[in-house]
Amino acid sequence: MKAIMLKCRLVAALMLAFPAMIWLTACTVKQNERSAEEKPFLFIPFESRVREVRFQSGDGTVLAGQLDLPPGWLNPPLVFILHHSGPVDRDAYQYLAALLVPEGYAVFRFDKRGNGESSGTYGCCEEEDALAAYRAAVNQEGFDPERVFIVAQSVGTQIVAGHFQEFQDIHPVRGVVLLSSLLEGAEILPIECPLFILVSAQEVNLSAITEEAVLAYQRERGEGAAYAIVPNTEHTLFDVSHGPMDWSDPRWPLRFSTEAAQHLLQWLKAHR
Incomplete structure (x- = not known):
């Protein structure tokens, strides 16, 4: 399906915050869709106001991101999505934006270096790029700066734990969601804010990444951590109740677990 685009206006903006400049392209769309020729998988349509963002990582590499703002919502919470592993662009999480934006959340996602519209070569600087993307996201306007959430998946959970104070120094984090968490027991303790662990029942170290992690958090800080285990899913929380995932099937985004x-x-909603 072709995107129905309104007239777009290019806005050049110089941001003085580290690491460098941020370029903004402000566009408004009726439907957040792409043509079938552009992506080998299904895009789930949803309405949003799209803002393209260009920013520099610590080594000067120019990266690309996208902020989706929910139409009709004044100062919505912001959800910053932190990728799993692999050379992926923002559209790997289009299904999450399609879930969150209609519920009144602004969503920021970005292209890893060497992917999508980001320059550079994939294979390095994941942590630096994630911090640069977070800085670019929170420097935007149109959301409530007191309600910024990080939703990290798989390897992204290790990045947010390993660099939480740096994220916090850039902008206070209201809460963190650990999808497909890789953090066992006390490894979650650097995350000093409310957090939620959401994992597949098939994880081999299930107790360590759920019950033991929450108990470690509670011993250190009291309340503020919770977890949920989702049956019939693979690691990234897609439904396998009717068979294993076939990532070559363009309809794979539709199989994200309803329970998850x-x-x-x-x-x-409970923390917004």
Whole structure:
């Protein structure tokens, strides 16, 4: 499906915050869709106001991101999505934006270096790029700066734990969701804010990344951590109740677990 685009206006903006300049392209769309020729998988349509963002990582590499703002919502919470591993662009999480934006969340996602519209070569600087993307996201306007959430998945959970104070120094984090968490026990302790662990029942170290992690958090800080285990899913929380995932099937975005989606929305709603 072709995107229905309104007239777009290029706005050049110089941001003096580290590491460098941020360029903004402000566009408004009726439907957040792409043509089938552009992506080998299904895009789930949803309405949003799209803002293209260009920013520099610490080594000067120019990266690209996208802020989706929910139409009709004044100062919505912001959800910053932190990728799993692999050479992926922002559209790997289009299905999450399609889930969150209609519920009244602004969503920022970005292209890893060497992917999508980001320059450079994939294979390095994941942490630096994630911090640069977070800085670019929170420097935007149109959301409530007191309600910024990080939703990290798989390897992204290690990045947010390993660099949480740096994220916090850039902008205070209201809460963190650990999808497909890789953090066992006390490894979650650097995350000093409310957090929610959402994982597949098939994880081999299930107790360590759920019950033991929450107990470690509670011993250190008291309340503020919770977890949910989703049955019939693989590591990234896609439904395998009717068979294993076939990532070559363009309809794979439709198989994100309904139960996982409900848990995510319920926790965010309780903390927004």
